[in-house]
Amino acid sequence: MTDTAHRVVLAARPEGRATTDHLRHESFDLPEPGPGEVLLRTIWLSLDPYMRGRMSDAKSYATPVAIDETMTGQTVGEVIASNHDGFAPGDIATGMTGWTDRAVMKGDELRKLDPTRAPLQTALGILGMPGMTAWTGLTRILEAKKGQTIVISAATGAVGSVAGQLAHARGLRVVGVAGGPEKCAHATGNLGYDTCIDHHAHAxxxxxxxxxxxxxxxxVDLYFENVGGKTLAGVVPNMNDHGRIAICGMVAWYAGENLEDAISGPTIWRNLLTRKLRAEGFIIFDHWDRFPTFLDEVAPMVADGTITYRESVTDGLENAPKAFVGMLAGDNFGKTLVRVGPDP
Incomplete structure (x- = not known):
């Protein structure tokens, strides 16, 4: 008897801002796991800004999602059945299973989690890709040092909130940029930012x-770039000689909007030259060999409360498209998650 599962697929490619009409919730026939494969029941789904780029077929660092294909995404799930020696029913694992309530994956493409170490969803946030991204940007790209001044855009987002706390712990002066007084108050009151600028208040x-x-x-010695737009235009004129910029994202421009706020190419090049700046883009999966080092440093800081985290949780896979669109508009607070199934 064929089992039925549920997923969210890409229904159409956005031209401009993504809407819920570009995504479709549907049922599908779930295959049986083959040799070396594992059947997972999804518990948590991560929603991240990079997914907007995967909806486009423009050339990029990763293959775009095809029309009518399951949206890409990392999940945490429970093993229901396994034909892989490394997994048994009841194990908890994380992998790129996509926006689906159940999935069959190769066991070699999954990472087993210890459910006693931290809440399961932290593997998608502070102890997962966003946290690793923040740590890598500070450690490997910016080479952040005590006494420097750093600006972090999207200061209270999944990446920015970790970057800000790590920078504070390392003795930097930390300036955040966030959208709205509530987020700025959270940045200075809970995340260790010395000050936070509300970009909505500046035209x-x-x-x-x-x-x-x-x-x-x-x-400004260091800039952790998550946004682009008018924030980048505001940071560059304030950069010190030999400053560094880590280019992690540019969510302000993903939908082809806010281009009027873009700093001109000649202005960027002039500042790079005359201030002897270094700007480096990075894709986190190129640095994944350092993931154990990241965990060794950051997991104890989470455990003892040195680093805290906040989550925006939506219940139900069918509600993932609305949550995703809201995240791109800045409606989220901290890490954006969908609770797809019960936590065992």
Whole structure:
């Protein structure tokens, strides 16, 4: 008897802003696990800004999601059946199973989790890809050092919130940029930011530049770039000589919007040259060999409360499209998750 599962697929490619109409919830026939494969029941689904890029067929670092194909995404799930020696029913694992309530995966593509170490969903957030991204940006790209001044855009998001706390723990002056007074209050009150700028309160790049200059009177040594837009336009004029920029994301431009806020190419190049700046883009999966080192440093900080986290949780796979669209609009607070099934 064929078993039926549920998934969310890409229904159409967005031209501009993604909406729930570009995604479709449907049932499908679930295959039996073959040799070396594992059947998983999804507990948690991670929603992340990079997924907007996978909806486009423009050339990028990863293959785009095909029309009518399951949306890509990392999950945490319970093993229901296994033909792989490394997994048994009842084990908890994480992998790129996509937006689905059950999936069959190769066991070699999964990572077993210890459910006693931390809440399961942290493998998708602070102890997973977003946390690893924050740690890598600070450690390997920016080479952050005590006494430096760093600006972090999307300061309370899944990546920014970890980057800010790690920077604070390392003795940097930490300036955040976030959307709205509530997020800025969270940044300074709970995440260790010395100050936070509400980008909604500043109309353009020139206004942002003035605000950043006031927040960083000695200039900006490091910039953790998650957004682009007017924040980038405000940071660049305040960069110190030999400053570094880690380019992690540019969510302000993913839908082809906010281009009027973009700093011009000649202005960027002039500042890179005359201030002797280094700007480096990074894709986290190129640095995954350091994941154990990241866990060794950050997991104890989470366990003892040095690093805290906040989550925006939506219940039900059918509600994932609405949560995703809201996240891209900045409606989330911290890590965006979908609770697909019960936690055992």
């Amino acid at each position: 353009d790049g020139e206004a942002m530049a003035r605000a950043i200059g006031e927040a960083a009177p000695n200039g």
